[in-house]
Amino acid sequence: MDTKLLGSPFSPFANRAELALKLKGVAYEYIEEVKGKKSELLLNSNPVYKMIPVLIHKDQPVCESMMIVEYIDEFWAVNGPVILPPDPYDRAQARFWAKYVDDKIPTPFRIVIGLLPGSKEDAIQEIQTTLQLLESVLAKCSKGKAFFGRDTIGYLDIALGCFLSWFKAVEMMNAGVNILDEAKMPLLAEWANRFCSDDVVKEVMPEPNVLVEHAKKNAVQAKEN
Amino acid sequence: MDTKLLGSPFSPFANRAELALKLKGVAYEYIEEVKGKKSELLLNSNPVYKMIPVLIHKDQPVCESMMIVEYIDEFWAVNGPVILPPDPYDRAQARFWAKYVDDKIPTPFRIVIGLLPGSKEDAIQEIQTTLQLLESVLAKCSKGKAFFGRDTIGYLDIALGCFLSWFKAVEMMNAGVNILDEAKMPLLAEWANRFCSDDVVKEVMPEPNVLVEHAKKNAVQAKEN
Numbered sequence: 001m002d003t004k005l006l007g008s009p010f011s012p013f014a015n016r017a018e019l020a021l022k023l024k025g026v027a028y029e030y031i032e033e034v035k036g037k038k039s040e041l042l043l044n045s046n047p048v049y050k051m052i053p054v055l056i057h058k059d060q061p062v063c064e065s066m067m068i069v070e071y072i073d074e075f076w077a078v079n080g081p082v083i084l085p086p087d088p089y090d091r092a093q094a095r096f097w098a099k100y101v102d103d104k105i106p107t108p109f110r111i112v113i114g115l116l117p118g119s120k121e122d123a124i125q126e127i128q129t130t131l132q133l134l135e136s137v138l139a140k141c142s143k144g145k146a147f148f149g150r151d152t153i154g155y156l157d158i159a160l161g162c163f164l165s166w167f168k169a170v171e172m173m174n175a176g177v178n179i180l181d182e183a184k185m186p187l188l189a190e191w192a193n194r195f196c197s198d199d200v201v202k203e204v205m206p207e208p209n210v211l212v213e214h215a216k217k218n219a220v221q222a223k224e225n
Numbered sequence: 226m227d228t229k230l231l232g233s234p235f236s237p238f239a240n241r242a243e244l245a246l247k248l249k250g251v252a253y254e255y256i257e258e259v260k261g262k263k264s265e266l267l268l269n270s271n272p273v274y275k276m277i278p279v280l281i282h283k284d285q286p287v288c289e290s291m292m293i294v295e296y297i298d299e300f301w302a303v304n305g306p307v308i309l310p311p312d313p314y315d316r317a318q319a320r321f322w323a324k325y326v327d328d329k330i331p332t333p334f335r336i337v338i339g340l341l342p343g344s345k346e347d348a349i350q351e352i353q354t355t356l357q358l359l360e361s362v363l364a365k366c367s368k369g370k371a372f373f374g375r376d377t378i379g380y381l382d383i384a385l386g387c388f389l390s391w392f393k394a395v396e397m398m399n400a401g402v403n404i405l406d407e408a409k410m411p412l413l414a415e416w417a418n419r420f421c422s423d424d425v426v427k428e429v430m431p432e433p434n435v436l437v438e439h440a441k442k443n444a445v446q447a448k449e450n
Binding site: 057060062063064067068070071074075088089091092096099133 | 287289292293313324325
């Protein structure tokens, strides 16, 4: 198969790449990377950052989750729905807010799930502040549409949506925590429900309870080491 | 005029946006932002990051230097040379390495010119390590071409090239410092000379001695405050 994805079902970044492949109807081989044991293929394909996801297409590696999404959208331009909107201004906006998601969410997210040291409460607060701003972005650009500025799942939906299973897992693990508070972010909460009930999304996104098990196992391993 | 650029001649990030406009032959109004006094227009146009450059096109703001470059390339697609290569894989590579430049250079660069605290020697070393890797990227993709993978100035050339005036200014201010060492990085040194002798680049990029004066004035002001 000339399209391979190096990923992990537990990585929201890998989920992004996989979701883009499935939305475009691209056949691919999934190669799961196991945490803590970087494969030779990964090290050779992404020698700069040594991180998943990596898309290997016709033996050429493409790295960085949102760049992979954009590559998939460009290479398989005629397949399925467009991921980046056709209008240059809408594209610039989608890229801007996807970068905002990547500037603001991964670090506190890693703190919340215990991959980085820090105050979990502060990190959850930080994520909520980011989501509050995205609620206003959605209000401005949705105009009655189901997703960010459009009727189908696009670039910014993928960027943000792939964190939703983990947000739910964190809520399950922390009684009383409500990351995506429906009362404060009604539009985003509805958007999240729509995103998660999409059939293609369901194929890709891990169930929150699977993530809870995974997180517990990681915590036990971390204590043993 | 329906195209405005909020920038500063001393900002390599603003230089990127201006260079893209000039390469594409787009007429625009330049609005200079003065350091330390953010204009209402800037605050309203980029409320998230409150930073230059901002391109305001038909009253719609586009933020983030490399996203502005991509917007210009897409909106004025039929004007002048293409900035992003047409092939999806080449585009992904250009985006990857431009992001690498932005991951690795701005922070040590700000330390070197005194905008952030830290060891200047370490910061210069960090920039040189990054440039060493880019030397190998250039070796791999140049194949006798004048710029990164092609005959005309493109996305990655703009991303990296706009730091060159500042690198020279830093060398002028620090006797014995040779950021872009010709002996260690012969291809990159030749590339830099070609980039800086391009007529459009010359119109945009500040002279190193102007930057030296600017840096000295800033240092005096910093001491007075």
